[in-house]
Amino acid sequence: MGGTSRLVRAVSAVVLAAALGALAACGSSGSGSQGSGTGTVKMVLWPGPEGDAMAKVVSAYNAGQGKTDKIHIDMTLLSRSDTFSKEATLMATKSSEFDVYFTASYLVAQHAPYLQPLQGLDASRYFPSAVQSLQVEGKQYALPLDISNNFLYYRTDLINKLRTDPTWQASYARISQQLVGQSLTPKDPADWTWNDFIATAAFFTKKENPQSPTTYGTALQAKNLLFNTMIWDDVLWSFGGGWLDSSGKPALDSTAAHQAMQVYNTIYTKALTSPDSSQAEFPETQAAMTSGNAAMAIQWSAGYADLNNPTKSPTTAGKVGVAPVPGDKHQTHVHALAVAINNYGKNRSAAQKWISYLETPQAMTLYAKSGGIPAQPGVLSSLTSVNPVYTFIARDLSADGFSEPALPKTYDIYSALAQDLSGAWVGQQSIDAALKKADSDLGTLAAQKSGNK
Incomplete structure (x- = not known):
């Protein structure tokens, strides 16, 4: 059924483009x-x-x-x-x-x-x-x-208890040592590094902490989708990385990019997010938060109003904190x-x-x-x-x-990076191979020009 619907859409798009092209050709007047x-x-x-x-x-x-x-x-x-x-x-x-x-x-x-x-x-x-x-x-x-x-949205009731309850804090220190190799103390989400985020996601995941009030600590947007690349770019930039280096050359096979990939890979492969996250984007992340299934998530600014709406989200309304995206250097696409x-x-x-x-x-x-x-x-x-x-x-x-570089093929770059990286985000491909492919595709697309006047 999916293949048939895609074919129908493709044929319809061609017919529509032809019709619009004929109409536009008749109306074109140049730039005089x-x-x-x-x-x-x-x-x-x-x-x-x-x-x-x-x-x-x-x-x-x-x-x-x-x-x-x-x-x-x-x-x-x-x-x-x-x-x-x-x-x-x-x-x-x-x-x-x-x-x-x-x-x-x-x-x-x-x-x-x-x-x-x-x-x-x-x-x-x-x-x-x-x-x-x-x-x-x-x-x-x-x-x-x-x-x-993008912002970090988090359940204030849960984070506040974590920061004040000695029993929870002791469990947090033990779990953080296991997951990130450091015995951490809970702190204000506005000051989180990615280790703080991962440790907190583990604490609020029942597999790691049977006393957790939520099934998973977070909801990861890991579907092969260009808008999910934009969110992952937050992580890349927070480690001091970017698409291009100072000379304009592709920079995705870098230390910063490897660190950013490892954040996603750890969250998914350690099951700190639902396995369905491999097909998740904005709506699924909203649902994970409003259902009480996740304690926090990196989400678009447009999501806040509904998360805080008593009618649409009775579980989270009035309990949604807003913090910058984590990292040593807070960055948001x-x-x-x-x-x-x-x-x-x-x-x-x-x-x-x-x-x-x-x-x-x-x-x-x-x-x-x-x-x-x-x-x-x-x-x-x-x-x-x-x-x-x-x-x-x-x-x-x-x-x-x-904002990422404004290149003639920026839209295509987002799509290519989602295609190249999403498998490694969820552990289905090696990080090294994914980044090398992404770096190559970025170089090819970044060199391409758009049409002329």
Whole structure:
């Protein structure tokens, strides 16, 4: 059944791409005219919380400032799973159908040949990592919207007892000696190294500690999925590693990369996480926490609201602590969803005015109140009552955030690394072999260029 469904999707994608290509070819106008600066601006976004939040901003603009600007925003929500592939078809044919494209940090370098650099963005309003993640060769190609990063979420009731109960502390010292070779004392999760994380995961795993109130200590996102590569990159960067060295050469066959791989491999092979973690991503991690099956997890910032919701998560609501990702050097992957101007759009002058409006705290405040997570720390800090996780995002991202290199094939690199490394994460392949393959694939993809204007 899976093979048949994939074939159907593949055939459908080809048919759709052909149809879009024919449509785009008819509408392509090149990059000559900027348009009148007024009229309709056609924008692509995807459905979900971002599309819902943007709909409120579009409605407010069309009813207010848009009338003054003599601009009307027409937003189209494409399929959440196919938005970027549809845009790729439109871009390849230099379509003028849309004036504003939806993009992201992990795609902006691939999209850049088809985008117009932005004018006058006030970088001081944003997290530096969000702005930098949307730059290609020193030019700003997109305006940050939602910011995504990772936190350590943990059960405060369990960690607080561990830090105050002498019996639990004695067991913790014994278990940590067995698992990491050190007799550790429980400490504040904000100060954890990876040894602290592994030891705590072992303590809250029934196999290691029959008195544990949870079956497993943590939930590991180890599925072969590009977004799981982003989480593993937190570990890599925390050990001082990265994709490339200072000279721009691949650096995945490094001491830091081996250390990062060993963290995942230890957690999985020592059964400190469910065996199903080999197929886990965001939803499964949420479920492990809300069910009380796991005591802690590295998870996306978007997960906090539901974990702390009494209706959706009665077991964890009011008991979720938020700490930086562990490590000697706390680091969190940051990427931004974003909007950018189509270099072949019919009304680019008006699109620039709309983008400039989206940059304002007024627009981003409404966006945040409507469910978005804007990349402006000032806006987040003023709206912590709307979503308490804003407090932690504003606290941590400026100091701990990083973005992977914006390369023409960044999206493909994430996917290749997930393919190459996920087997070794769960002990099905040697770490050495996995990293050598990943290093080779990274080198090949990093050298590739995208299309030209």
